[in-house]
Amino acid sequence: MRKLRTAIVAAVVLVVSAIAGSPASAQKPGGTLVQITQPEPPNLAPYISTSAPISQVTAKIYDGLLEYGFDLKPKPSLAESWQISPDGKTVAFKLRKDVKFHDGKPLTAADVKFTIMEVLKKVHPRGINTFRDVTDVETPDDFTAVFKLANAAPYMLAALSGYESPILPKHVFGQGDIKTHPNANQPIGTGPFKFVEWRRGELVRLDKNPDYWRKGLPYLDRIVVRFINDEATRTAALEKGEAHVAGFGAVPYNDAKKLAQLPSIEVTTKGYEMISPVVELLINTKKAPLDNQKVRQAMAYAVDRQFVIDNIWFGFGKPATGLISSNFAPSGLYTAEVTKYQVPDGIERANKLLDEAGFPRKDGGIRFEIVHDITPYGPEWQRFGEVVQQQLAKVGIKATLRYEDVATWLKRIYSDYDFALTSNFLYNLPDPVLGVHRAIHGKLIRQGTVFVNGSQWSDPRADELMDKATIEPDAEKRAEYYREVQKIAVAASPIIWVFELNFPTVINKRYKDVIASPLGIYANFATAWRE
Amino acid sequence: MRSFWRRFLGNPRVAIGFVWLAFVVVVAVGASVLAPGTPFAIVSKPFAPPIGEFLFGTDSLGRSLAAGLVHGARTSLLIAILATVAAVAFGTFVGSISGFYGGIVDDVLMRLTEFFQTIPSFIFAIVLVAILSPSGTSVVIAIATVSWPPIARITRGEVLTIKAREFVQAAVVVGQRDMAILVGQVLPNALSPLIVTGSLLVANAILIESALSFLGLGAPNLMSWGFQIGAGRAFLRDAWWLVTVPGTAILLTVLSINLVGEGLNDALNPRLRDL
Numbered sequence: 113m114r115k116l117r118t119a120i121v122a123a124v125v126l127v128v129s130a131i132a133g134s135p136a137s138a139q140k141p142g143g144t145l146v147q148i149t150q151p152e153p154p155n156l157a158p159y160i161s162t163s164a165p166i167s168q169v170t171a172k173i174y175d176g177l178l179e180y181g182f183d184l185k186p187k188p189s190l191a192e193s194w195q196i197s198p199d200g201k202t203v204a205f206k207l208r209k210d211v212k213f214h215d216g217k218p219l220t221a222a223d224v225k226f227t228i229m230e231v232l233k234k235v236h237p238r239g240i241n242t243f244r245d246v247t248d249v250e251t252p253d254d255f256t257a258v259f260k261l262a263n264a265a266p267y268m269l270a271a272l273s274g275y276e277s278p279i280l281p282k283h284v285f286g287q288g289d290i291k292t293h294p295n296a297n298q299p300i301g302t303g304p305f306k307f308v309e310w311r312r313g314e315l316v317r318l319d320k321n322p323d324y325w326r327k328g329l330p331y332l333d334r335i336v337v338r339f340i341n342d343e344a345t346r347t348a349a350l351e352k353g354e355a356h357v358a359g360f361g362a363v364p365y366n367d368a369k370k371l372a373q374l375p376s377i378e379v380t381t382k383g384y385e386m387i388s389p390v391v392e393l394l395i396n397t398k399k400a401p402l403d404n405q406k407v408r409q410a411m412a413y414a415v416d417r418q419f420v421i422d423n424i425w426f427g428f429g430k431p432a433t434g435l436i437s438s439n440f441a442p443s444g445l446y447t448a449e450v451t452k453y454q455v456p457d458g459i460e461r462a463n464k465l466l467d468e469a470g471f472p473r474k475d476g477g478i479r480f481e482i483v484h485d486i487t488p489y490g491p492e493w494q495r496f497g498e499v500v501q502q503q504l505a506k507v508g509i510k511a512t513l514r515y516e517d518v519a520t521w522l523k524r525i526y527s528d529y530d531f532a533l534t535s536n537f538l539y540n541l542p543d544p545v546l547g548v549h550r551a552i553h554g555k556l557i558r559q560g561t562v563f564v565n566g567s568q569w570s571d572p573r574a575d576e577l578m579d580k581a582t583i584e585p586d587a588e589k590r591a592e593y594y595r596e597v598q599k600i601a602v603a604a605s606p607i608i609w610v611f612e613l614n615f616p617t618v619i620n621k622r623y624k625d626v627i628a629s630p631l632g633i634y635a636n637f638a639t640a641w642r643e
Numbered sequence: 644m645r646s647f648w649r650r651f652l653g654n655p656r657v658a659i660g661f662v663w664l665a666f667v668v669v670v671a672v673g674a675s676v677l678a679p680g681t682p683f684a685i686v687s688k689p690f691a692p693p694i695g696e697f698l699f700g701t702d703s704l705g706r707s708l709a710a711g712l713v714h715g716a717r718t719s720l721l722i723a724i725l726a727t728v729a730a731v732a733f734g735t736f737v738g739s740i741s742g743f744y745g746g747i748v749d750d751v752l753m754r755l756t757e758f759f760q761t762i763p764s765f766i767f768a769i770v771l772v773a774i775l776s777p778s779g780t781s782v783v784i785a786i787a788t789v790s791w792p793p794i795a796r797i798t799r800g801e802v803l804t805i806k807a808r809e810f811v812q813a814a815v816v817v818g819q820r821d822m823a824i825l826v827g828q829v830l831p832n833a834l835s836p837l838i839v840t841g842s843l844l845v846a847n848a849i850l851i852e853s854a855l856s857f858l859g860l861g862a863p864n865l866m867s868w869g870f871q872i873g874a875g876r877a878f879l880r881d882a883w884w885l886v887t888v889p890g891t892a893i894l895l896t897v898l899s900i901n902l903v904g905e906g907l908n909d910a911l912n913p914r915l916r917d918l
Contacts, residue, residue, distance in 0.1 A: 501683065
């Protein structure tokens with residue numbers, strides 16, 4: 113009898129635990145995730161610097177008003193709901209009432225107002241542009257923030273993530289000079305992880321925020337962000353399971369390809385949909401003979417995009433058709449209906465165009481000579497320069513390579529305009545207004561400002577269309593404007609848009625749901641968990 | 644003189660070094676004939692194996708490794724020899740003036756030399772190339788700048804001992820002018836240690852040039868062995884020949900120069916052999 117009872121109890125326990133166990137097998141708390149970030153960030157102040165590695169750390173600490181799904185549509189975060197007036201000039205955010213900063217003080221609308229008006233609009237390199245039309249943030253009560261705009265700003269709603277627009281505590285950052293604030297490297301946010309320490313040259317430690325406003329999250333106890341200078345060591349750390357996630361080119365592309373074959377590792381190119389890097393060749397359109405549109409088109413035909421993707425970036429890319437990434441296809445902003453330069457007879461077309469432009473082949477089959485400035489970003493870019501040199505040689509353009517350090521190169525390209533051809537990559541970001549206009553808008557030919565219109569090309573019609581699209585609340589009309597901009601710009605070829613770079617993110621398979629947002633490693637990892 | 648050549652070439656190690664160096668020089672001179680066109684040309688599929696259509700295979704972009712080696716020999720030797728000549732010329736000038744005149748001139752020049760000697764030479768070369776922006780000329784300047792101090796010290800030492808000799812004093816009494824004494828009497832007798840050190844400097848220059856190219860600071864339009872290793876190092880696990888072949892070329896060449904340099908030392912200082 114006793115035995116039977118024990119058996120029944122055991123069976124019940126088994127059944128109960130099986131039922132209870134099934135959701136537990138989905139997500140369970142605990143564990144430390146080791147993320148590799150390369151290079152080490154210069155500071156932890158994402159509100160003042162857009163240096164790429166910073167937000168890989170700080171997006172776990174700071175929340176934004178909104179989050180985004182893979183369809184790039186906004187989702188609630190610190191703002192639980194929002195309303196846009198029909199003319200698009202008023203956007204009202206309702207804030208959650210249960211949010212506390214890591215120092216225990218509650219989040220209120222005053223913090224949002226301070227962050228937008230006093231910090232991002234003034235000192236954030238991209239915020240200056242994103243929030244240029246915000247004239248005021250009104251705070252009728254503690255949990256309502258009403259953005260007043262001079263013009264409708266449809267792009268703004270795409271730029272309110274913790275990566276792009278982190279919400280800061282006014283009671284901390286409101287004291288003293290924001291540019292030299294002592295808390296720059298002691299971040300205090302509302303996010304799922306709290307800053308613990310930064311051992312320079314080694315790691316940043318972030319611990320679980322037990323008072324996080326999403327109850328039950330985050331699952332992980334700790335995130336350790338390690339900085340490993342040597343690329344082979346980074347690969348080895350991931351291979352051995354000492355580190356669990358790395359993205360943004362931290363792992364060499366050929367190694368990522370190899371790691372993908374290991375049973376313990378997953379390599380994904382998801383999580384860059386709101387970043388959309390496009391690799392380009394920037395042409396100085398004010399410098400003869402590159403001021404000739406036919407010459408620029410010929411160069412665009414001469415570059416074999418697929419060769420570059422396959423042999424330098426080891427397949428982590430897709431030929432680009434123009435200035436807007438195909439990641440914008442779902443919203444209709446992208447079109448492939450433009451001049452197509454990646455064609456099988458590209459070399460013949462290029463030769464014909466150069467003959468027409470009045471540059472016949474002379475001694476040694478050379479039409480003219482230019483200097484190609486290699487981008488000083490690492491070995492891939494050097495190989496890219498060497499390949500471009502060889503591909504241009506096929507159509508009779510002799511390119512001599514020049515290699516300078518980053519500061520000299522930036523000055524040469526964007527301050528002195530003393531170049532013919534160089535390479536670069538620009539993020540499209542979540543909206544063309546933020547990521548694309550800077551490359552080709554006439555108003556952005558600003559000598560001395562880096563990463564804006566370095567080709568110095570502009571077209572009155574394209575400028576007009578971009579200006580209209582900036583303040584157009586209707587999505588379909590905006591898309592139409594951008595489709596026409598792409599046609600005009602691609603035909604003029606001031607920049608050779610070579611390919612859409614798909615960064616590989618290497619993830620240890622024991623960790624699940626790490627890449628849960630189009631911002632990938634720039635997201636907060638609240639829902640990541642360890643098996 | 645005959646005994647010098649006998650001592651020099653009779654040494655088997657020197658003979659081996661000499662044969663390899665002669666081979667490298669022939670290859671370097673005949674680079675354009677052996678591998679016409681630019682060594683940066685993409686000629687085949689990437690990662691072609693080392694035994695097959697292309698001798699030594701192709702690199703990650705499909706460039707022939709053999710063509711790169713041949714043109715790399717030219718670059719490495721040319722840069723190394725130019726840099727050494729510049730370093731020896733300048734070092735000799737500074738050292739001889741310093742040793743010959745002594746006093747305040749000596750003090751100033753030697754403190755200057757020491758200043759250069761205290762800076763770690765490779766780091767200094769990197770800084771120089773970065774400032775001047777990488778090109779053939781800037782690499783030569785950088786290597787020469789970090790290589791001259793030992794030459795200056797050796798020359799000074801030699802000049803100091805030689806100028807105390809009777810024949811130099813005789814020249815002074817006869818009324819020869821300073822420059823005539825220095826160039827005509829002192830320096831010719833200081834030549835043998837300079838030749839030995841100079842030959843070893845060539846080996847060192849090849850190493851510095853390779854290291855700079857490895858770091859991507861070499862002349863971007865010149866193929867060199869260090870460049871090949873730098874471009875291939877990421878693929879060590881997939882394509883071992885990309886780094887092994889140019890690496891071996893550097894090893895053999897530097898070793899040969901050292902063997903020949905030592906042989907020169909033995910031949911020029913016969914007394915050392917008896918020690």
